[in-house]
Amino acid sequence: MRERTQAGLNSAPARGHNRGRPKGLSEHYQLIAPDVREMYEKKQCSTNEIRKIFGIKSQPTLYRILQFAGVAVNGF
Template sequence: MLIGYARVSKNEQNLNSQTDALKSIGVQKIFVDKISGVKSEKPELNELLKFIRKDDTLTVWRLDRIGRTTVGLIQFVNELNERGIHFKSISENIDTSSASGKLIFQIFCVLAEHERNVLIERTHAGLKSARARGKNGGRPKGLSEKLKKIAPLVKASYNSKDLPVEEIMRAFNIGSKTTFYKIVNS
């Protein structure tokens, strides 16, 4: 059975071109979300995944309707494959029920892995270059000089128990409780 999924980002947007394309190739049931692709929770896609069965084909108009990143899309299609469900994209002409469609999808997988490896290499090169110039990444260890200077006053205010923590934080312009308690426990 061909099961369709269509998605637009906003309620005002029109789904007709997607649903028409899905119906034109024989899709029998279409699930529709009107939600941004950035949102990980897509209620109708979740319903579709509960409904779809082994040997069915999840069909979309374009790949970006199902996933925003190549890695996420590959992961999604691999999960379908493990359940014995095929995947088809009309615009990109991918159909994992055929040998050629599987090949194209595997090429996407290889390209995504290459992209990830290049990004890792760049990150490592950038960190190495920064270290060579005396820069170390990450958060500074311990308290800043400014916080070290006010620490005795903050501790005294806290230990006096005259003021609530929030008031002490406001008085000394301390932005978070985590920072406040680092000062108190230093």
């Protein structure tokens, strides 16, 4: 059983199956990134207000969106 499991795990990448969670942002976050960047750079709202407006659940996700949009976020 162990050999069959290992054989399946080793052949999965050849079939296009990768293990683990996908990296990167969802399409929704990629679409709102320019708007988030604009609000962040104009300092119209605090980061918590930006998160509420766009429905972003966590602060680290907000910073990942900003990095995707090309903003250099200090301390992240």
